[in-house]
Amino acid sequence: xxxxxxxxxxxxxxxxxxxxxxxxxxxxxxxxxxxxxxxxxxxxxxxxxxxxxxxxxxxxxxxxxxxxxxxxxxxxxxxxxxxxxxxxxxxxxxxxxxxxxxxxxxxxxxxxxxxxxxxxxxxxxxxxxxxxxxxxxxxxxxxxxxxxxxxxxxxxxxxxxxxxxxxxxxxxxxxxxxxxxxxxxxxxxxxxxxxxxxxxxxxxxxxxxxxxxxxxxxxxxxxxxxxxxxxxxxxxxxxxxxxxxxxxxxxxxxxxxxxxxxxxxxxxxxxxxxxxxxxxxxxxxxxxxxxxxxxxxxxxxxxxxxxxxxxxxxxxxxxxxxxxxxxxxxxxxxxxxxxxxxxxxxxxxxxxxxxxxxxxxxxxxxxxxxxxxxxxxxxxxxxxxxxxxxxxxxxxxxxxxxxxxxxxxxxxxxxxxxxxxxxxxxxxxxxxxxxxxxxxxxxxxxxxxxxxxxxxxxxxxxxxxxxxxxxxxxxxxxxxxxxxxxxxxxxxxxxxxxxxxxxxxxxxxxxxxxxxxxxxxxxxxxxxxxxxxxxxxxxxxxxxxxxxxxxxxxxxxxxxxxxxxxxxxxxxxxxxxxxxxxxx
RNA sequence: UGACCCAUGGUGUAAUGGUAACACUACUGAUUUUGGUUCAGUCAUUUAAGGUUCGAAUCCUUAUGGGUCAACCA
Numbered sequence: 001x002x003x004x005x006x007x008x009x010x011x012x013x014x015x016x017x018x019x020x021x022x023x024x025x026x027x028x029x030x031x032x033x034x035x036x037x038x039x040x041x042x043x044x045x046x047x048x049x050x051x052x053x054x055x056x057x058x059x060x061x062x063x064x065x066x067x068x069x070x071x072x073x074x075x076x077x078x079x080x081x082x083x084x085x086x087x088x089x090x091x092x093x094x095x096x097x098x099x100x101x102x103x104x105x106x107x108x109x110x111x112x113x114x115x116x117x118x119x120x121x122x123x124x125x126x127x128x129x130x131x132x133x134x135x136x137x138x139x140x141x142x143x144x145x146x147x148x149x150x151x152x153x154x155x156x157x158x159x160x161x162x163x164x165x166x167x168x169x170x171x172x173x174x175x176x177x178x179x180x181x182x183x184x185x186x187x188x189x190x191x192x193x194x195x196x197x198x199x200x201x202x203x204x205x206x207x208x209x210x211x212x213x214x215x216x217x218x219x220x221x222x223x224x225x226x227x228x229x230x231x232x233x234x235x236x237x238x239x240x241x242x243x244x245x246x247x248x249x250x251x252x253x254x255x256x257x258x259x260x261x262x263x264x265x266x267x268x269x270x271x272x273x274x275x276x277x278x279x280x281x282x283x284x285x286x287x288x289x290x291x292x293x294x295x296x297x298x299x300x301x302x303x304x305x306x307x308x309x310x311x312x313x314x315x316x317x318x319x320x321x322x323x324x325x326x327x328x329x330x331x332x333x334x335x336x337x338x339x340x341x342x343x344x345x346x347x348x349x350x351x352x353x354x355x356x357x358x359x360x361x362x363x364x365x366x367x368x369x370x371x372x373x374x375x376x377x378x379x380x381x382x383x384x385x386x387x388x389x390x391x392x393x394x395x396x397x398x399x400x401x402x403x404x405x406x407x408x409x410x411x412x413x414x415x416x417x418x419x420x421x422x423x424x425x426x427x428x429x430x431x432x433x434x435x436x437x438x439x440x441x442x443x444x445x446x447x448x449x450x451x452x453x454x455x456x457x458x459x460x461x462x463x464x465x466x467x468x469x470x471x472x473x474x475x476x477x478x479x480x481x482x483x484x485x486x487x488x489x490x491x492x493x494x495x496x497x498x499x500x501x502x503x504x505x506x507x508x509x510x511x512x513x514x515x516x517x518x519x520x521x522x523x524x525x526x527x528x529x530x531x532x533x534x535x536x537x538x539x540x541x542x543x544x545x546x547x548x549x550x551x552x553x554x555x556x557x558x559x560x561x562x563x564x565x566x567x568x569x570x571x572x573x574x575x576x577x578x579x580x581x582x583x584x
Numbered sequence: 585u586g587a588c589c590c591a592u593g594g595u596g597u598a599a600u601g602g603u604a605a606c607a608c609u610a611c612u613g614a615u616u617u618u619g620g621u622u623c624a625g626u627c628a629u630u631u632a633a634g635g636u637u638c639g640a641a642u643c644c645u646u647a648u649g650g651g652u653c654a655a656c657c658a
Contacts, residue, residue, distance in 0.1 A: 038598060038606090065658050100657060156656055163654050167586045170654085201656055211587050213654050222656035241658050264589060265653050288590085288651095299658095341607065343597045345590095348651055352595050355608050365621060399621070430619080439617055472617065484617045550618050577619040 040344045042080070042285060046088055046256065058090035058255045062116065062123070063245065065097045066108035066229070068299035069314040069321045070115045072335070072356070076290045079339035081258060082121040091124035093252055098130050099244045101228035109229070111314070115322040120332045125252070129244045130230045132251055136239050137191065139247060139277050140202060140220060144183045148276055149220060150176055151186035152203050159201075162208070163216055169209035170216045176205065190223055193236045197223050202237075206272065214269050218242055246270040249282035257282050260289040261346065287344045292351050293508040295320045301517060310521060311504075317557075317568050318504045318525050328501065329545060329555035329570030334363040350509065357571050361553070364570065368547040369396045369403070372441065372486040373533040375498070375551070377415035379490060382446060384465045385412045392472065394442035397547075406536045410443055413490035415532055420485050421462060423451060428580060430482030432462070438483040441549060445470035445479055486549040493532035496565040499557065500527040531567070540565060547573070 039047065049055045060081040064070065070078075085092045094116060098104045116123065143149035152159070152175045164170030178186070190200055202221040210216050220243040225236045239247075246269075249257045257270075267284045274281055289297075296302065297320055305311050305319070314321050317328035325335065338359040342351050372394075390410045396403035416432065425433040432438050437447045450463040470477040502525045510517040531548075540546070546554045552572040560566045 040597085044600085063658095067658080097658065103657075159656080160654075165586090165654055198656065213587090216654085219656055224656080238656095240656075245658080261589065262652060263658090265587090286589085290596095293595090341596075345597070347590050349596065352608070355596070358608060361620090370618080398618085428619090441617060475617090481617085483619080486618075547618085547620085550620070573618080573620050575619070580619075
């Protein structure tokens with residue numbers, strides 16, 4: 001990637017000599033210039049910082065709080081932060097923002113690390129805000145010494161009452177003018193555990209009339225006699241976000257601290273603290289979080305879905321969590337491509353989940369092994385077929401000539417999909433119907449001769465004849481058929497369980513509707529059905545990706561046992577016929 | 585009734601004072617032993633009003649609309 005920057009500089013200089021340069025090279029530099037223009041606003045800032053020499057390399061960080069599982073929204077931030085240092089010289093740290101011991105657990109730390117790795121990124125340093133508790137404590141002392149912080153004995157209610165409102169200034173706390181000595185003494189005693197939770201806080205002394213509410217003497221430290229997942233019981237005072245995040249950035253010499261738009265008002269405090277502390281000046285930049293329709297991406301809401309058993313866990317394949325998407329069968333490539341395509345900007349947005357599915361299908365189409373699985377079988381008897389033990393071959397993936405072929409047994413009795421037959425077909429229906437011919441994929445052309453029904457009038461068996469000269473790969477019949485059906489051999493089909501997933505919510509934005517978001521859950525988001533698969537399915541592995549022909553993409557679920565294979569439907573195939581038939 | 589952020593096809597993102605474009609979606613058609621894929625094409629865009637300018641999506645003003653901010657959360 002260093003190369004591309006070097007080349008860009010070269011291309012830029014080349015303009016001056018354009019009249020001396022041969023035409024092809026000139027044309028090439030034009031092209032590079034054009035590509036160069038398509039930068040998002042962060043890349044623009046970075047290229048500028050690099051060009052002016054403000055930074056020789058950049059350092060970013062991905063800073064999750066370990067209080068939940070990562071979701072698709074985080075993937076966007078991960079791709080952004082790690083993507084930037086892949087494109088430009090520099091590196092990215094993984095930093096856990098673990099300043100609130102009440103909500104944070106090691107289980108989450110582990111899952112976050114797994115998810116980032118799975119997405120395909122490597123961090124330079126694994127860091128924790130809690131690594132810096134000692135330094136942060138020193139910083140607080142320094143602020144007290146400068147007369148810029150004080151210990152406040154007010155209750156949270158009192159503080160809220162004196163905070164004012166966006167249109168009215170707040171009032172000074174009665175403790176605001178304690179002496180430096182007294183503040184220091186109190187703060188040291190706070191640390192040593194003399195006071196109960198909530199009895200005192202350390203606040204920055206800024207301006208209770210400030211137009212930015214965050215600057216109205218924000219709390220820096222609070223007392224929590226709580227066990228911390230890493231520091232154990234060493235501390236009973238913990239820094240707030242605003243007194244940990246920017247400082248951690250500074251300690252790690254982060255050049256571009258990228259966060260979401262709701263932190264814009266924090267930037268003023270971020271800068272104020274760095275200035276007063278006289279520490280390395282990191283800078284914060286904000287982008288708009290990505291929202292996706294028909295789901296929620298808020299840790300609080302996702303946690304509710306888990307704890308109230310609306311889903312089976314954080315990795316339920318319906319969840320927008322990275323672990324859910326992974327179990328569902330998404331590939332890291334498809335998620336990265338998605339994040340790439342939606343880009344980054346500063347305006348509110350609602351991305352269509354259809355784009356995510358497009359990226360998924362695009363990748364799966366290239367890598368998935370083709371298999372035939374019949375979900376709702378109806379039996380076909382080929383009356384003129386007399387062969388035994390015939391084995392046919394079918395390509396594993398027509399998109400990938402290296403993927404080889406597999407064996408498929410064929411016999412007189414097979415199953416096809418019940419809705420691939422219609423007694424009274426509408427126009428443009430080119431599947432099986434009385435008197436009509438179709439091809440059985442990788443096998444023969446058959447013709448429907450007779451329909452056998454049970455007492456209730458349901459189709460029980462369909463009698464067909466086959467065209468011996470139409471064998472796949474050796475077809476001399478010269479018969480052209482419009483339809484090709486997937487099928488399985490009746491005698492050795494393998495029964496499997498298939499979990500079909502639909503969107504978790506019925507509405508595009510459940511948080512924008514009246515009442516509780518859970519009222520808008522889709523009651524049909526999971527359907528468990530049976531499938532009858534060709535025998536080769538038995539060798540399926542957890543890492544395999546399959547396309548069940550004409551149905552969709554599937555993967556083996558971890559709930560599978562030796563005797564019972566369970567598949568997740570990752571995503572359906574696009575279905576042109578479904579649209580066409582709706583018109584009738 | 586404050587401050588801050590934002591406003592480009594249905595959706596997402598470009599165009600950095602000089603021809604409004606790319607992708608997804610939708611729709612046509614061709615190809616196809618997956619009604620998939622692929623290929624070709626069509627529809628569709630600058631919130632509004634003023635101003636600056638030879639020229640404005642871009643700069644200025646105002647309006648309108650959306651979002652954010654009053655946890656001892658991050």
